[in-house]
Amino acid sequence: MTEPLIAVQHLGIAFPNNQVFKDLNFDMQRGDFLAVIGENGVGKTTLIRALLGLVKPVAGQIRYYPNKKAIKVGYVPQFRNLDQEYPLTIEDFVSLNLRGWRPWLSKAERRQVDTALAVTNLKKIRQRPLGMASGGEKQRAYLAQAIVQEPQLLILDESTASLDNEMKYELLDLVENLNQTSAITVFFVTHDLPLAKRYAKHYLALRPGQQEFGQVADMSVEQLKEASNVSNV
Numbered sequence: 001m002t003e004p005l006i007a008v009q010h011l012g013i014a015f016p017n018n019q020v021f022k023d024l025n026f027d028m029q030r031g032d033f034l035a036v037i038g039e040n041g042v043g044k045t046t047l048i049r050a051l052l053g054l055v056k057p058v059a060g061q062i063r064y065y066p067n068k069k070a071i072k073v074g075y076v077p078q079f080r081n082l083d084q085e086y087p088l089t090i091e092d093f094v095s096l097n098l099r100g101w102r103p104w105l106s107k108a109e110r111r112q113v114d115t116a117l118a119v120t121n122l123k124k125i126r127q128r129p130l131g132m133a134s135g136g137e138k139q140r141a142y143l144a145q146a147i148v149q150e151p152q153l154l155i156l157d158e159s160t161a162s163l164d165n166e167m168k169y170e171l172l173d174l175v176e177n178l179n180q181t182s183a184i185t186v187f188f189v190t191h192d193l194p195l196a197k198r199y200a201k202h203y204l205a206l207r208p209g210q211q212e213f214g215q216v217a218d219m220s221v222e223q224l225k226e227a228s229n230v231s232n233v
C-alpha cells in the first residue's frame with residue numbers, strides 16, 4: 001500500500017453536548033477523488049475544518065504525508081451570487097490568492113495565473129469584472145483562484161449546489177481533468193449522488209456515530225443514497 005496524502009485515524013470531535021465524530025477512520029490516497037456524503041448536520045463542514053486544523057480533535061488524529069506544511073490546500077465554496085458592482089476583474093480575483101502584501105506579481109506568479117485561467121476556460125474574459133460574469137463563470141473563477149497556488153488537495157465544499165445541471169457538469173469536468181492530469185487530490189462534499197457517482201473514485205458516507213468508506217464504482221446511486229441516509233433506529 002502506498003503512503004496516503006492524509007490518514008484520519010480514530011478521530012473524535014465533540015462540541016458541548018454534541019459528539020460529531022467518534023472513531024472516524026479513512027485514508028485519502030494521492031490523486032483520489034473522494035465524495036463525502038451525508039445528511040445535513042452530520043459533520044461534513046466540521047470534517048473540512050478538522051482537516052484544515054481549525055477544530056481540535058478530542059480523540060485520534062489526522063496524519064499528513066510527508067507533513068502538514070507540505071500540503072497546499074485549495075478551497076471552492078458553495079456558489080453565492082456576487083453583487084454586479086463587485087469591482088475586481090476575474091484575473092485580479094484569481095491573483096488574490098498569490099498576492100501577499102505586494103501589489104504586483106512575479107513572472108512565475110503571472111504564469112501561474114495564466115495557467116489557472118487557461119485550465120478553467122477563463123482566458124478570454126480575464127478582464128471582465130467578476131460581478132458581471134455568469135454564474136458558471138463566477139464558479140470557475142473560484143476554482144481558478146483555488147488552484148492558482150497549485151495545491152495538492154482541492155476541497156469542493158458543496159461547490160456545485162445552486163448551479164444548474166449544465167454548469168455542475170462543466171465545473172466537475174474541469175476538476176476531473178485536473179485530478180487526472182495534475183494528480184490533484186479532490187475532497188468533494190456533496191448532496192448530489194448522481195454527481196458523486198459520475199466523478200468520484202471513493203465515497204465517505206457519514207451517518208451519526210458511524211461511517212462507510214468504499215469504491216464508488218461498486219455502488220449504484222440508490223446504494224449511495226442508502227449509505228448516506230440516517231438508519232431508522
Ligand SMILES: Nc1ncnc2c1ncn2[C@@H]1O[C@H](COP(=O)(O)OP(=O)(O)OP(=O)(O)O)[C@@H](O)[C@H]1O
Nearest residue numbers: 015016018020038039040041042043044045046047
Ligand atoms: N462551532 C460549533 N459549536 C457547536 N456546535 C457546532 C459547531 N459547529 C458545528 N456544530 C454542530 O456540529 C454538527 C455538525 O455540523 P456541520 O456543519 O459539520 O454539519 P454538515 O454535515 O456540514 O451540515 P450541512 O450539510 O447542513 O452543511 C451540527 O449539529 C452542528 O450544529
